[in-house]
Amino acid sequence: MTPMTSTISLPPQVEMKKTREGFGRALVDLGERDPRIVVLVGDLSESTMVSFFAERFPERFIQVGIAEQNMMCIAAGLAAMGKIPFLATYGAFASCRAADQMRVTVAYTNLNVKIGGAHGGISVGPDGATHQAMEEISIVRSIPNMSMIVPCDYWETYKATIAAAKHAGPVYLRFGREDVPVVTSEDTPFTFGKGEVFAEGRDLTIIACGVMVYEALRAREALAERGITARVIDLHTLKPLDQALIERCARETGAIVTAEEHQVNGGLGGAVAEVVVRSHPVPMEFVAVMDRFGQSGKPAELMDAFGLRATDVVAAAERVLKRKSGR
Amino acid sequence: MTPMTSTISLPPQVEMKKTREGFGRALVDLGERDPRIVVLVGDLSESTMVSFFAERFPERFIQVGIAEQNMMCIAAGLAAMGKIPFLATYGAFASCRAADQMRVTVAYTNLNVKIGGAHGGISVGPDGATHQAMEEISIVRSIPNMSMIVPCDYWETYKATIAAAKHAGPVYLRFGREDVPVVTSEDTPFTFGKGEVFAEGRDLTIIACGVMVYEALRAREALAERGITARVIDLHTLKPLDQALIERCARETGAIVTAEEHQVNGGLGGAVAEVVVRSHPVPMEFVAVMDRFGQSGKPAELMDAFGLRATDVVAAAERVLKRKSGR
Amino acid sequence: MPPKTMAPNDVETAHRAGRLLWDAGRLTAKALEIRRDIITLLAKAQTGHSGGPLSCADFGTALFFHELNIDPAHPTWPDRDFWHFSIGHVTPIIYSLMAERGYFPLRDLMKFRAFDGHAQGHPSAHDTPGIEVSAGSLGQGLSVCCGVAMAARIDRHPRRIYCVMGDGEQQEGQIWEAAMFAGHYRLDNLCGMIDYNRKQIDGDVEDIIGIAPLADKWRAFEWNVLECDGHDLADILRAFREARGHRGQPTVILAHTVMGRGVSFMADDYRWHGKPPKPEQAEVALQELGTSYAEWSERLMKG
Amino acid sequence: MPPKTMAPNDVETAHRAGRLLWDAGRLTAKALEIRRDIITLLAKAQTGHSGGPLSCADFGTALFFHELNIDPAHPTWPDRDFWHFSIGHVTPIIYSLMAERGYFPLRDLMKFRAFDGHAQGHPSAHDTPGIEVSAGSLGQGLSVCCGVAMAARIDRHPRRIYCVMGDGEQQEGQIWEAAMFAGHYRLDNLCGMIDYNRKQIDGDVEDIIGIAPLADKWRAFEWNVLECDGHDLADILRAFREARGHRGQPTVILAHTVMGRGVSFMADDYRWHGKPPKPEQAEVALQELGTSYAEWSERLMKG
């Protein structure tokens, strides 16, 4: 259907699964292998799916209650003693309520703390704006020593969690609430700090993270029907950023669309733009939440209303191609 | 000396004054005019210079003690009742310790709270990394409804504080600790939400905020001696961003250097880059803190060591001009 | 300006201003309707929290229909008392109380958490008339109320301020920052109410991170501490009276409640903290509450 | 592995591992030297905090030269006790105690807050050997120590954990989150110490936001509360002994101190919280402490 190679090809019907489940499962597997793994939660065991770990390893599970600041620093103390603590709460609270603790105690000391931020993005749905975390990328990227991964599906979240445990230093993991399409498989390659080329293309590059990777792949299909070949990058690691890949995409395709379920200011789009203007300036368009708070609604309704669909990626691609060709 | 007009011209010896003093003085003048002005502080009256207000209007001054989260929400409650609260603490704590409160209670409700974040930047000096706030721009820009001003000197801080009181909605004001060059005067124009063209130029544009505006102006002089004319923009308002001006500078000068005393990820440079790639892509170079924590030292030593001097701006200008001319 | 108080029998609609001062009997009847609203709107939305709203139902009703001096028709009436739920997740009862009291039509309850309604999952000042400050992140509400109380002091306004908190929420340090602040400034125009239902998301509060002895904690933070049976309207009114009469200190009322109170299969079960009843469960619940989904949803749609 | 304890008379250098168990007399003498270090390094740096370090000097000395089981030559000795100053601004005494105990040369004190030294304005694990967790933002340290205490429990390690807090710092809500956590998990390997000097930056703690009754607060959070004269070494050792002996609860020691203690013109004056003595003031202070800048700075430079 498209002339270009694609490592990821989507069937018409894609399996749906929660990213946070990949987190929960990975923690159990990590716990089996490594006694240093400890898990902390702030009264959200089920919704962050650390309950799997809690059942399997009660002696290494710490219930902190509703006290995110405390949880962040307790994790720091555990890390200082050689443990590999994973803490879990909603992303809004992991990134904002405990931001000072993440900056001073965890990041400045460069402690081996892993932060699991659930419920990222507008797709959180009915809970509404307060629970739809969409500022984490901006906040975490600004803090030195922090790493950050925004996996695109169940399997990638599983691998990202394993990779986070391997990486020495603080890592923030962002995942969502809903079932989302499983676009990768157990053996799709995943390298911490590198973007993955999910599909080749010449005319532009779509760089996406999280659930938007699926929308990007669907957009690529739609574009292909119009004879446009879009390269699709799964940029799961937001920090450290795969600058070489981004520069290469700018040079080779001359136009970039970024797609993220996050505020437009300082998110994936901003991160990519920072690399592009310093290496090889090309036209870019951003598919993101346009600096507004979320609201209640069904996840699907919100993804539509906030312009986070394949069709929005297609529209952005057409805009950026117009600019590329100077029309 | 330079062929291009310049609204700001620096004498060899520039007067030095603290930006935070402009904040302190403006609060007193605001208090005189408007009984709705209330000031809160977190046990830092002298160093945030709200002590002037405290002496003049003790009945409208609220000491909150060391409890930044509480202070942010108390300000919200005051604003909900029609007051115009200004809260003051160090930027590290205003932006990080109370980030969740700023996001949910203040910004989501869109309350008329003014946040004074002192001790921004590496120039904070001997206190070291924990007290050198350099993530505020990334954090505040990511939160909807927030506005943000990073004034360049005493007079601009004074005007920014007055403007913040006039603006309906939450505003974050960032200022520094040390005496810094007074580059503007009482009657230099200041418009909230607009960048000011401090000096004209054809070859490139230097967009700066905070104390880096002075370094930019000095850099312009050095460049002029080599026959390079640099436009200098004082982009005091980081949010809302003066996109039209940034786009115009990209089109007219074809190259941009940003200069900020802030982390490079998601700061002024990132904000400008986001506009540039979406409007008129041109080469950019960033003068900023390169994603590392600060340290103790004399402010001058640190500005040198972290590459935040006119010479660094000049070097960045030369790099960007090379790229502009395709060399 | 509307009268500050009025005799119960003046009041036919809830749209009147001032304090309604309903008696315990009348409040008990209204609390039953509130519970019916909660189950009905949750059944309709099929998303939202059941447990906390039901434990708050009785003292919540006393707050809105006896204690508060408000004018739902004019939410910004300058002489109003200020009320705030720091536990933003209990929106089912917040909206039910607001609608029954007249802030907006009952039918809006049937659009709870809906894309095209104003009734957000957590209280949003931007969306719902009468919500003064948005909430949803725990631990922030008492601080907001401290700010409102300080504003009233600066303006020498007799306004009273009521803040509803959760017991699990007591684990948030910001609560204690606000407690210390209010104790220090002796904010006796401030009344905190704790829905002491002994449950939170992951289980029993005392198993998660114990908050006992809670009364001692608040006393040590210089507050006047009252306790009441959070499901006995007469006892609740007694506590409100004592709180109103206390000078020189803020008062906190520990309202001893049962999560899910009023619905047999929800009562005292933490697993009902955050989920709605399925339609068939809602039917059973509404039968227990003396109505049916058909009847009560119709009342709401018509209201 | 080094011995856990050793008789005072074994110890000539401070480089030995284990508990030094010095007696009150010897500690009193060492505390005087610590105060001389503090004034000298501040005089040299001309930046930094005077008040808190001086109020911490006596119990700080007791902690490092009697109580703690550490090996300064091997800061990561697996059997070490864990110590942490949540009040990161008191680096003058932290570094003085560390240098005198042997973590690094005394001469490093003369590069306090200097660009080319490791002694950062606030403790930095990245820069200073022996600092395990960086600090500087108040209210976070007790939580860190809770994590260390939980790690010891998981590992069944007898390590003891000591956390120094400020009294103004008690206003931070996170302290009470940590207090609630430690009380809940009965972390009896954890000992908190509060420098109760009754001052903070803007003035008297009780004028800013009162923390009294502080003992009642900690008791209500299920801690064992001890009080001592923070300048009487014998009384401090008594408190340490009792804390060590207490099972089933964490212990907090309220060390009643005087800000700026030891220097007449600094004593009990909050304005000395955050500033260093000018050279001439330092000279006066050092005379009061039985030395001179010339003499003591030479000792440090040689050490």
Ligand SMILES: Cc1ncc(C[n+]2csc(CCOP(=O)(O)OP(=O)(O)O)c2C)c(N)n1
């Ligand atoms: C800061 C913050 N952390 C976590 C949550 C998620 N959360 C919502 S309700 C809740 C439990 C609250 O317990 P409680 O106060 O007892 O309310 P109840 O369960 O009794 O309704 C939690 C952890 C939140 N909303 N805000």
Ligand SMILES: Cc1ncc(C[n+]2csc(CCOP(=O)(O)OP(=O)(O)O)c2C)c(N)n1
């Ligand atoms: C979170 C945070 N807020 C504010 C500050 C600024 N600050 C440093 S020390 C201090 C006063 C601390 O008082 P106390 O604990 O009594 O220490 P002491 O003044 O007695 O040394 C303040 C407000 C800080 N370092 N961290």
Ligand SMILES: [Mg+2]
């Ligand atoms: Mg509860």
Ligand SMILES: [Mg+2]
């Ligand atoms: Mg003190």
